[in-house]
Amino acid sequence: MVKNNILNQNNVLISLGSNEGDREKNLHTAIGYLKETEALSNIVSSSIYETEPVGLLDQPWFLNIAISGISSMPLTNLMQLCKSIEYAMGRKIGVRWGQRNIDIDILLYGTETVHSKQLIVPHPRMQERRFVLMPAAEIAGDRIHPIFGETINELLQSCKDRSIVKELISLQTLDLK
Ligand code: PH2
Ligand code: MG
Ligand code: MG
Numbered sequence: 663m664v665k666n667n668i669l670n671q672n673n674v675l676i677s678l679g680s681n682e683g684d685r686e687k688n689l690h691t692a693i694g695y696l697k698e699t700e701a702l703s704n705i706v707s708s709s710i711y712e713t714e715p716v717g718l719l720d721q722p723w724f725l726n727i728a729i730s731g732i733s734s735m736p737l738t739n740l741m742q743l744c745k746s747i748e749y750a751m752g753r754k755i756g757v758r759w760g761q762r763n764i765d766i767d768i769l770l771y772g773t774e775t776v777h778s779k780q781l782i783v784p785h786p787r788m789q790e791r792r793f794v795l796m797p798a799a800e801i802a803g804d805r806i807h808p809i810f811g812e813t814i815n816e817l818l819q820s821c822k823d824r825s826i827v828k829e830l831i832s833l834q835t836l837d838l839k
Contacts, residue, residue, distance in 0.1 A: 702731030
């Protein structure tokens with residue numbers, strides 16, 4: 663297998679969302695866990711956006727954020743870690759696309775593409791969702807989607823989703839320490 667580089671460090675792009683409880687605190691807590699476990703280093707985060715629910719409309723508005731970082735953790739382990747953070751934060755198994763206190767989705771993992779029963783990377787619906795692409799474009803607009811061969815900025819430009827996504831807490835004022 664050809665590794666991305668000799669240290670096998672991968673540039674990871676993650677989307678987080680919350681529409682239950684203290685939404686902002688939930689995002690901070692989840693990012694804190696990712697830092698603490700050293701799953702990700704060199705974390706860069708987007709602003710926090712308040713977003714209209716997509717898929718299942720009758721639920722509270724979300725806060726969404728995107729973060730990028732470097733990870734030397736294999737993709738499946740990182741996915742398991744994201745799931746265990748959701749579990750540790752008390753996420754309940756609810757309806758698909760329904761209300762949740764925290765959702766952590768891996769969008770991109772280096773240039774890897776995986777399509778298994780447990781995991782699909784790149785995230786299969788990222789190109790259809792403004793609430794994913796807007797925050798992601800803020801920190802990784804030039805990153806190329808390994809399947810579509812287009813940048814995040816280009817995907818955002820051609821995205822037909824017109825649901826509302828508004829910047830709530832700008833990167834400048836966001837304190838993610
Ligand atoms: N997540 C979903 C379904 N719908 N809508 C918004 N605005 N933000 C989300 O994070 C979101 C959603 C399923 O993961
Ligand atoms: Mg999701
Ligand atoms: Mg998810």
